[in-house]
Amino acid sequence: MKQTDTVKVDHARKARDFIADKERTDWHNGAITYLREKRDLGVGGVPEWEDLRNLASQIKTNVLGNLDDYLEEFEKNALANGVKVHWASDGDEHNRIVHDILKRYDTKMVVKSKSMLTEECHLNQYLESNNIEVVDTDLGERIIQMRHEGPSHIVAPAIHIRKEEVGQLFHEQLNTDEGAADPQYLTEAARQHLRQKFLEADVALTGVNFAIAETGGVVVCTNEGNADMGVHMVPCQIHSMGIEKIIPRAGDLGVFTRLLARSATGQPITIYTSHHQKPKPGGEMHIIIVDNGRSAHLGRDDFYTALKCIRCGACMNSCPVYRRSGGYSYGHTVPGPIGSILTPGFNLKKFKELPFASTLCGACSDVCPVKINIHEQLYKWRQVVGEKGELEKSKAMPLHWAGKILSSHKKYQIVGRLARKALRFLPGAITSNRFNPWSRQRELPKPPRQSFGEWYKQQNK
Template sequence: MNHRERAREFLADREYAKWHDEALWFVRMKRDAAAKSVKEWEDLREAAEKIKEHTIEHLGFYLREFAKNASKKGIKVHFAKDAKEHNEIVYSILKKHRVTKVVKSKSMLTEECELNPFLESRGIEVTDTDLGERIVQLRGDRPSHIVLPAIHLKKEQIGKLFEEKLHIEKGNSDPLYLTNEARKDLRDKFLKAQGAITGVNFAVSETGGIVVCTNEGNADLGTSLAKVHIACMGIEKLIPKLKHLGVFTRLLARNATGQPITSYTTHFNSPSKDKEMHIVIVDNGRSEILKNKEHKKALFCIRCGACMNTCPIYRRSGGHSYSYVIPGPIGSVLANARDLKNNGDLAFASTLCGSCTNICPVKIDLHHQLFSYRKEYVQRGYMGFKKRLSYKTASFILRNPFFFLASMKGYKAFYPFLSKMNLWGEGRALPKPAKKSFREIYKEME
């Protein structure tokens, strides 16, 4: 199934689709209010873009600096060229420490590498501790949003799920009650885990440390109780200096959820006493994107998720309609960078309205990127025969004055018939032909 078909399934329940759309729009409005409260907001975006641009142009240099500084602080740094290597490194660390239970805080990278099934098949229990991710994990589902993993679920569905898995009282779907029940269940997991895995929001080359932002405090609780902490990051998480965090911590939470900052912004710059800390730095295709002049900007992303909240297609098709682990505009771009042939449908999952570009805190030109993938998709000959034929025909007609005029006349004459057939698409009305064409009016004026 392609994006269009999955979107159609999503839209089958109109009321649900409307609810989903409105839930995300609400987040977008909160973001707007937060952004407007900072008068230097646009300067911050510009600074963030500059920092990211500078960093990826010297990425090799900053990576080496980072690894050197982290090692000095007693952190063990590992490098993984792909998902397989990443998973093996994580497993080997856990095995060395005889870890059988792991708590994990949010990390899209470990989703990308499919770490959970890898560890589970080797006998390690992995518990996602972010509430949204925990819900999705208990359902055997996958996150539909990178910041709000369970945004596609209604509280009644979550209540039912908890009844079944956590044996809570029946028929109660109050968010406060459900959160408390999850807290109890997860507190037990925190206390029993010997290992903690986290993602990374920012890695600072100057200090050799990482920064993890959460609202729930799950990364803090997990890492401070377990004896070994493994932080997994893609190479694009680097920034040069500590002071640059001033820019990013002001942008991230405001743009993601409209909060002034996340509840916990933790700087892990060394392991705590008698414990171990590891950082696994992953390439997994990123160095290829880095070499692509037109698309390397996609590596600026700080994963705020705002392009999803604002996207008219995402809001009306849901995160699961995207075939890639990261949905929405940035997900489509990353998916296309990886495998255009199989993810090309995602380049078309956009109205090209540009809202994603306008909201992006690091100024990634998202809709331009999608447009350029569309071109590439056609040029490489991935476009299906029917579509290719109709574009070829249209191009021929539009370039030829005789056929152009003839087709206009034909459109007018056959409009009642065409509007019923509507080849252009469902849910769209064909524009009514004007009584007089521009050419005719122009001639009369002369």
């Protein structure tokens, strides 16, 4: 992955801007909490839930420990099925491979179903700059594509947009009635619009949820049927997958499908679980296996388990920060807690603030269906940022002095006494001014005359 872009993503500032609209923040928090509540209901019906999480985590440990072997096994079996397998070391290579396939079909349009990987590779922008239209065919993805935005959530990419705003957008672009905001009416309009695109397309592209080493087939989990609609109607299908999507055996799939949909939306299973094994008669099937920074991440002892992620979005739905700061505050395709432990590995300078965009409350780790210790990795990324000298000076210096004071009882006592005195006697205008972020909306604690230590000493004279 390219490291040229080192402009820091300022999460705190973006979050502040988002929260400035309190009503919208509350609505956003509520909409996402609703997903989490559905997850809790769905998960509550599975007594062996914790066993499933353990099993899934162990399977992924095995996968990541033997990834080279499994990838070769997968490729061998896919080739035997008549699939064309491509390897891409980064996003650019992936995009070129897709482009080369499209060129052979002399097509100016491709229908695409959900793929966070192609978002990560910026495939749409690449193809559009080559005069090829990309049509995202999931409703949420289509909405944000029409708005020229990226996803703000990996499962519900348009969760930050209200139905009234969708109504206005569709009025402008699909000629729906002005002011119409009925979800069914709007969905029907999108459906008719997308049908036309499906009929026109020669090539369809999908993401991949699971790639089974044993069979050489890929599995795509969707709710809208658009991946199938695309793939079934064209002569050429392309499936793009990250190297970490491997599972060893077809028999392992049930563990993950049971966890995935419940964690994402509380559904027992996605509406469609589609297996793509070989090209249709007379057709072509391509699988593009993409690294794009993943093998480097696999080499990081403290962080490689982040590659277990099955992209369910439960950590986002459970994160009290994400729900109030919005997906765009993370500046990356995969936002929220999981994004904050993946992105610093891709580009530390750019994403160094993200591990700090957390209270380390740990909800992400407890909700994760593959048991990634997300909040512990956030803590460890903070240490990496500190060790590499990437902490802002304004943050590091006070802490540096605090360290000196707190390791000496004498200094600690003197500074504590002075601070309490200052807070008692100085006017509020000095101690609670706008340059002190604590006091902007909060009072400082009322300082007592005696510390506990001073009181104790007096008692035990």
